[in-house]
Amino acid sequence: MPRSRKTERDRRRSPSAARHADTIRLALMETAPAGLKKPRLMVVTELSGSQIVRGLAAYRELAGEKQWPPLVWSWEEGYHFCEDADELEAWERQWAEVKYTQISSVITGVLDPHERLFPKSRWLAYVIAQMNAIQSALDMIAHPQPQ
The missing domain is CATH 1.10.287 (Helix Hairpins)
Known part of the structure; x- marks a missing residue:
């Protein structure tokens, strides 16, 4: 029986990456509608740079599944939720x-x-x-x- 795409993606994503994604989501919810650039996001979440990268990747995989708001990045605002x-x-x-x-x-x-x-x-x-x-x-x- 072929594996579903979701199962394969979930298998590749570590539980810690999913936790990092949720930590990033909570930090950005506190600053919304403003965003956070990576250095400030690291300070607020107490995650390392590599944990932020893995958390952001996991966020993009989980956002649709968990109905989280779209997350984008810009030079001006850094990482922020966007509904425009x-x-x-x-x-x-x-x-x-x-x-x-x-x-x-x-x-x-x-x-x-x-x-x-x-x-x-x-x-x-x-x-x-x-x-x-x-x-x-x-x-x-x-x-x-x-x-």
Whole structure:
């Protein structure tokens, strides 16, 4: 029987990361609507930098499941809850742009040289096709056409 995605994700996430996520959520609830930058978040929560990183990753996995508010980051406010549609869309577009750039780097820095070495690889043809599709989707998210 195949494992569900949620089960796999839960299996990878440590219980301590989930606790860190909840600690971060509680700290940000106390400062809402203002946010906290990472150094201040570390002081308030008494978590280390690596615990903050793991807690933030766990927060993003748990937010939908536990109906927590969306958490975003900005230069001005740091980490903060956001319920503004325009700000969320801007953050999502920026996220898509970053991922687009990362995928582009993998294609040009790893897959293209691999293809020059092994031009008949079926595996590589499949990977390149999938990465190009992902790249195209991210580009459409980051740069939507005007309606």
